[in-house]
Amino acid sequence: MKKTRIILAGPRGRMGKEAVTLIQETEAFELVAAVDRIHEGKLISDLEGMPNVQAPIFTDIEKCFQTVEADVLVDLTTPEIGRVHTKKALEYGIRPVVGTTGFSEADLAELKELAEEKGIGCIIAPNFAIGAILMMKFSQMAAKYFDDVEIIELHHDQKLDAPSGTGLKTAELISEVRETKKQGHSEEKEILAGARGATYDGIHLHSVRLPGLIAHQEVLFGGFGQGLKIRHDSYNRASFMSGVKLAVEAVINIDTLVYGLENIIE
Ligand SMILES: NC(=O)C1=CN([C@@H]2O[C@H](COP(=O)(O)OP(=O)(O)OC[C@H]3O[C@@H](n4cnc5c(N)ncnc54)[C@H](O)[C@@H]3O)[C@@H](O)[C@H]2O)C=CC1
Numbered sequence: 001m002k003k004t005r006i007i008l009a010g011p012r013g014r015m016g017k018e019a020v021t022l023i024q025e026t027e028a029f030e031l032v033a034a035v036d037r038i039h040e041g042k043l044i045s046d047l048e049g050m051p052n053v054q055a056p057i058f059t060d061i062e063k064c065f066q067t068v069e070a071d072v073l074v075d076l077t078t079p080e081i082g083r084v085h086t087k088k089a090l091e092y093g094i095r096p097v098v099g100t101t102g103f104s105e106a107d108l109a110e111l112k113e114l115a116e117e118k119g120i121g122c123i124i125a126p127n128f129a130i131g132a133i134l135m136m137k138f139s140q141m142a143a144k145y146f147d148d149v150e151i152i153e154l155h156h157d158q159k160l161d162a163p164s165g166t167g168l169k170t171a172e173l174i175s176e177v178r179e180t181k182k183q184g185h186s187e188e189k190e191i192l193a194g195a196r197g198a199t200y201d202g203i204h205l206h207s208v209r210l211p212g213l214i215a216h217q218e219v220l221f222g223g224f225g226q227g228l229k230i231r232h233d234s235y236n237r238a239s240f241m242s243g244v245k246l247a248v249e250a251v252i253n254i255d256t257l258v259y260g261l262e263n264i265i266e
C-alpha cells in the first residue's frame, strides 16, 4: 500500500498535536516532515510530549518542500502564515488541506485560481467536525423557511480570528438561500457600538471568547410565535480529526479548491 506522505505545519499547536496523533495512528498516512516557527533540524520525537515520530522539523517551508517529497500539506497555524503556506504548497504541487481560519474572500479566490492553474486539489475547511458541518447544512435548510437568523459562536479565549471561520461560513451558506434582509427594527440604533454584532449580508454574527470553552455555535431562527435553535459543541479537538482524515483522503482525488467539507461529504 502506498502511504499518503504528509507535511504538517503547526505540530505543537492545539490542533497540530491531535493531527500528529491522527497521522501516526492511520496506517495509510505517513508524517514525513513538519513546519514550525522554531526547532529547525530537530525531529518531532525530540520535542517534549510528542510521540516517537522521526519526522524532521523545518522552519522554512520552501526548504522543507525542496528537501522532502510529500503528497499533502496539512496546515493548522495562523491566518497570516497559513495563507503563505497554502500558496507555496500549491506552487510546489503539494495538495493543501487547510484547517486554519481567517482567510479573506480574496485569499480564497487567489488560491482557487492557483489550484486550477496547477490542476491539483486543495481543501480549505473552516470546520472539520461532522456535527458542525451538519449544523451548517441544517441552518441552510432552515433559512429557507425562517428569514430572521442570528449566529452566536463561542470559543476559547486564545482564538486569533473573529468571527470564527465556522460562523462566517454559516452566514455565507444562509445568504445563498435567503433574500438580503435588514433584521430588527428599521430605526434600531446601537447605543454601544458593536451591540448588534458583526453583519454578513444582513445576518448578525456574535463572537464570545471565554476560557474553558473549546468551539461551540448556536444558530437562532425566529418566526411568528416560534423559534428554532441549532447548536453544535466540540468538547475536545479530537472531534475535528475524522474530518482531517477525510479531507486528506479526498484532496488526492480532486483538481480544484474546495472550500468547506460540506462539499465533500454526501
Ligand atoms: N478547521 C477546523 O476544524 C479547525 C480549525 N482551527 C483553526 O486552526 C488554526 C490553529 O488552531 P490552534 O491549534 O487552536 O492554534 P494554536 O495557536 O494552538 O496553534 C498554532 C500553531 O501554529 C504555529 N505557527 C505559528 N507560526 C508558524 C509558522 N510561521 N510556521 C509554522 N508554524 C507556525 C504555532 O507555533 C502554533 O503551534 C486556527 O486558525 C484555528 O482557527 C482550529 C480548530 C478546528
Ligand SMILES: O=C(O)C1=N[C@H](C(=O)O)C[C@H](O)C1
Pocket: 101, 126, 127, 128, 155, 156, 159, 160, 163, 164, 165, 166, 167, 214, 215, 216
Ligand atoms: O480556533 C478554533 O478553536 C476553531 N476554529 C475554527 C473556526 O474558526 O471556526 C473551527 C472551530 O470552531 C475551532
